[in-house]
Amino acid sequence: MSEATVYEWKPVKGFALSGLFWGAVSILIGLYISIQMWMPELNFPPYLTYGRLRAVHVNGLAFGFAVAEIFALTYYIVQRLTKQTLVFPKLAMAQLYIFNVAIVAAAVSLLMGYTQSKEYAELEWPLDIGVVILWVMFAVNVFATIIKRKVEQMYISLWYIIATVIAVAVLYIVNNLAIPVSLFKSYSLFAGVNDANVEWWYGHNAVGFVFTTPILAMFYYFLPKATGLPIYSHRLSIVAFWSLVFMYLWTGAHHLVYTPLPDWIQTVGIALTMFMIAPSWGSVVNGYYTMGGNWDKMNTNYLTKFFILGITFYGLQTIQGPTQGLRVVSQLIHFTDWVPGHVHMGTMGWVAMTVGASMYYTITKIYKTEIYSIKLANVHFWLVLIGQLIFSISMWILGIQQGAMWKAITPEDGSLTYTFMESVINNYPYWKMRTFGGALFVVGMVVFAYNIIMTVVKAGKSTETDGTPAVATGGK
């Protein structure tokens, strides 16, 4: 253990806390738009309408929260796994400041209605350039630190981090190619069917390389760290990694089932989507077997349950997702509220649980302190879990009902049984239930944020070392 390595924690702290702030703002917006769904009077035009706020909610959580925590935790993991301090700490701090300015600009521009209107790629072209610059800054630091590493072998988490850095760059640049009209308006370079194919090649993999691979990097690093148990199988992680990275890019067309996209693209997309179950479950199985005979840690170590529930939701997500791609399922649930139920199991279950526990671990390490309250962390866990389950399950039930109502035919005369409006009226109780589940989740995340902030405050009171680089203590 290299006792003398001096690590650079300032960017880790900065991104971790920035992400916490933007995450809080964005889930509150999510809660608000969930109420707008059943209370349309809460739309205040032009800025506070559902059509604009939804973009702020999604982008705020994808970029403001998830990407910020990915930056933070990647900088932590990379330094630890390479036993090498961040090569360009000033660049990382510049990246932090530009990031926060960019998020403010992004939120304002989306509220103004400046949008490319492609899902997960709403930001207009000047902001796209900003995102690319930020990503290059990130990539430079990650690669430079890995290349200068003091540990020869690269651990699994570093593989996932390298894949994330490369894939996001390729995806983001291609899908955002546009013809600018003015500073605030552009038109996609691609048209029609082709544009749809590019967008969902991007959209599906944005999920893959923002909400999956970097989170798996955290999982593979922090689960063993938190529990003290080594990953069950190195070989299984190799197989899972390469098959995941290879197959992800083939599958975007499952978002376009039954659209005018050429059939062969849909079919190949669906088939490869089914294969994706294998690499995803490779990581799930690896996680479970890592626990081996040590399941008591679910009780004794407060972080373990976050990781295990997180990977469980990842497992469920990666069974449900491919199933949804099948034509026979897609015809029923596509375009219904089932889909937001699916998405939120991934984000509120897998991502929020894993990132939350990784944050608890990292913050206590870099501030060299204990968690402010394990009890609050447990409250956080249960609220987030129950809130997410209410949200997802009510949306799945509703989605099946909607799909069934839309296709119901009256046997006597072959007419449609329900008008669209009748299906809308059926939605309201479920939409209210979702708001209730969402509210529990939000309270859980507020408890989480409070716990993190109090941990930082407590650490600040006990030592006055903040601002100077911390010295690694080597392992646990």
Add this chain to the structure above:
Amino acid sequence: MAGTLYKKPILFAIVVTLAILAGTIVMMVLPMFSESMHPKLANLKPYTALQLAGRDVYQEDGCFYCHTQTVRPLKAEVMRYGEYSKAGEFAYDQPFLWGSKRTGPDLARVGGKYTDKWHYKHFNDPRKIFTGSNMPSYGWLADHSLDPKDAEARMLALGFPYTKEEIASLADKTKLDALVAYMQTLGSAVPKKPKQPMIAKGDKNPLIGNTTALAEGKKIFEMNCAACHGVDAKGDIGPDLTDKEWVYIQSPIGDDTVFTIIADGTKKDQEFENRKAKGGMPSWGEFFGKKRIWSLVTYIRSLEEK
């Protein structure tokens, strides 16, 4: 041998890049250069400046988050919305606006389905048309006028043809006018298939005088027809159905004709028993079927001034 890969980050990054590019090239890059990704229907026209401005509003206000623009080739869906979407309809759509969620109905075939007047009323207050609707009101778009200069720049960027007069005429149009114009163009490149008549000419209403049918007809009317014809059927966007001048002319009209108007809707100047329709009545045949339309006819006839 393979173990060295995990000790060489540059080599590792190259292999990862190749793995990522495989699917990317086969599924996204190569199709881009095939004809099948760039079809164009014969009568598809580029957007006019006003329609494009409306499409921009549709983007700006995130309409695509709640409305799709793709009718899938599924039986119930074609019945509900119309002919399924063709690849060649979208050649001028940069970006595509197919959407991914139907909080509201699909709009791919909404063009020409309702009158402009209907759209203005609906955008102003969706609950005036559909009491259970959760759509936000968009009447405020009428307070925002279009900027002809900006509109011209947008037409140029996309290479769409336009005239100077067309651009100049935008000065006294609002964003709401543009949005309505865009609504009316949706699906216009696909010809509407003529409908199979649901009843024969001269068919009599089998449910005449049936009280259950009368009650059901009333329910259907209040939920679906009252928005345009008024709760009392005395007319609003659509004509009065209670007066002696039954749809613009003073003479008796057959139940079979009333049925046909409800089932198939009307087009401007279409003739029904020597009456010239003004157009704008949507078709309800697929929604209600024979029995419910006859119930509706029973109810409507019960309202006529005796």
